[in-house]
Every structure is written in structure tokens, then in C-alpha cells.
Amino acid sequence: MEFQQLLERIVRDSVTHAKWLNTLSFMENAGARKISKCEHPVSVTLIQLKHAAEEHRHAYYLKKQIGKIDPELCKTYETEELLAPIVTRQYLHSLDVKACRYLQTVFTLNKEDLKYAAYLFVTYAIEVRADELYPVYQDILTKESSKIMVKSIILEEEGHLEEMIHQLNEFSADWKLHAEKILMIEKELHDLWINAMAKEVSQLDYA
Numbered sequence: 022m023e024f025q026q027l028l029e030r031i032v033r034d035s036v037t038h039a040k041w042l043n044t045l046s047f048m049e050n051a052g053a054r055k056i057s058k059c060e061h062p063v064s065v066t067l068i069q070l071k072h073a074a075e076e077h078r079h080a081y082y083l084k085k086q087i088g089k090i091d092p093e094l095c096k097t098y099e100t101e102e103l104l105a106p107i108v109t110r111q112y113l114h115s116l117d118v119k120a121c122r123y124l125q126t127v128f129t130l131n132k133e134d135l136k137y138a139a140y141l142f143v144t145y146a147i148e149v150r151a152d153e154l155y156p157v158y159q160d161i162l163t164k165e166s167s168k169i170m171v172k173s174i175i176l177e178e179e180g181h182l183e184e185m186i187h188q189l190n191e192f193s194a195d196w197k198l199h200a201e202k203i204l205m206i207e208k209e210l211h212d213l214w215i216n217a218m219a220k221e222v223s224q225l226d227y228a
Contacts, residue, residue, distance in 0.1 A: 027215065028041075028158055030222050031218075032162065035091065036091075037222060038090055039094040042084070042090075042095070043087060043098065043103060046079075046083035046084040047080070047098045048109065048112065049079040049083060050098075051113045051114075052076045052144070052147060053076035053080060056069060056072055057073050059140035061133055061136075072181060079174050082173070086169045089168045104218045105214060105220075108213055108214045108217040108218075112210055112214055113143075116146065116203075116207055117139055119206045120142050120143050123203065127199055138192065142199065145203070146204050148185055149182065149207075151178040151181075152178055
């Protein structure tokens with residue numbers, strides 16, 4: 022199932038749409054927590070603090086949007102309140118682990134520097150994905166005349182991507198070469214996530 026087709030089916034069913042918003046909220050929250058864990062004990066940058074704060078706000082904003090569907094839906098991140106919960110929970114962690122393994126083979130880094138490098142490359146990959154995902158979702162919301170909007174997130178994610186590129190330029194002259202490898206890893210994980218959601222959604226009755 023194509024990503025756009027999958028989202029169209031998700032948006033047309035209230036409960037599934039609420040789970041989708043909750044799944045996005047979970048992933049934004051996981052990203053914010055991951056950024057905070059990657060902070061250096063004393064050398065944390067202003068951009069990192071800003072980025073973590075904005076990802077937390079995205080998680081809150083998406084969670085709040087669920088109330089426009091039904092305030093009683095998806096109050097937590099329990100398994101039954103997420104789409105493809107197993108793959109969703111593994112996505113970012115798997116990307117982080119695999120990125121660290123790769124980065125260790127191409128850079129000589131101590132523990133703190135490896136965490137920072139992982140923050141740069143993993144966040145870059147996630148922002149590239151967000152720049153593709155949210156506009157497609159917003160187009161479907163607009164077409165369906167939904168009360169839900171993600172335009173504010175789109176603008177901030179675009180800013181995040183520019184910030185990550187700036188930081189990567191400072192980190193390594195040949196960062197693009199290594200970023201391509203991380204993007205390939207992310208694509209494999211993303212495809213697994215989409216396929217898992219598509220399988221779950223295809224089992225629902227949309228009659």
C-alpha cells in the first residue's frame with residue numbers, strides 16, 4: 022500500500038486516525054527524549070535545547086489534536102493506542118543503534134562524541150523523513166476538510182532540517198557521504214513501519 026493511500030484510509034476512520042496522531046506523538050516524544058539523552062553534561066548547545074523543546078511541543082500538539090476527534094481516545098501510549106506498536110517502539114531505537122555502529126567504523130570518537138554524532142545524523146535522517154511525511158498528511162487533511170492541522174509542525178521541521186545541516190557542516194566536511202548511509206538505514210526501518218501499519222489498517226472494516 023502506498024504511503025498516501027495508507028494515510029487516506031487512516032484519516033477516514035476516527036479511531037484509526039486518533040491512533041495515527043498518537044503514534045506520531047509517541048515518536049516525536051521519543052525523539053525529544055533521545056535528543057536530551059545525547060546532550061553533553063556541560064557543552065549542550067542552544068540549538069539542541071531548542072530542538073528538544075520543539076519536539077516535545079510537537080508531541081503535545083499532536084496529542085491535543087486527538088481531542089478534535091474524541092477526547093476519550095488515546096490518552097496514553099499503551100500498545101492498544103498505537104498503530105503497529107512493536108515496530109513504532111523499535112523504530113527510533115533501532116535507527117540510533119545502527120547509526121552508532123556505522124559511525125564507530127568511520128570516525129574515532131569517545132562515548133560523548135559518539136552520542137553527539139548520533140544525535141546529528143539520526144536527527145538529520147528523521148527531519149528528512151518528517152519533511153516528506155507531514156506535507157503529505159496535511160494535504161490529505163485539507164482534502165478531507167479535517168479540523169486537524171499540522172502546518173505549524175511542517176514549518177518547524179523545515180527549520181530543524183536547516184539547523185541539522187548547519188551543525189553537520191561544522192562536524193565533518195564529508196558528512197553527506199555518511200548521511201547517505203544513515204538515510205539508507207532509516208529507509209529500511211521506515212519501510213518496515215509503513216508495511217506494519219498497512220497490514221494493520223488493511224484488516225479493518227471500512228464499510
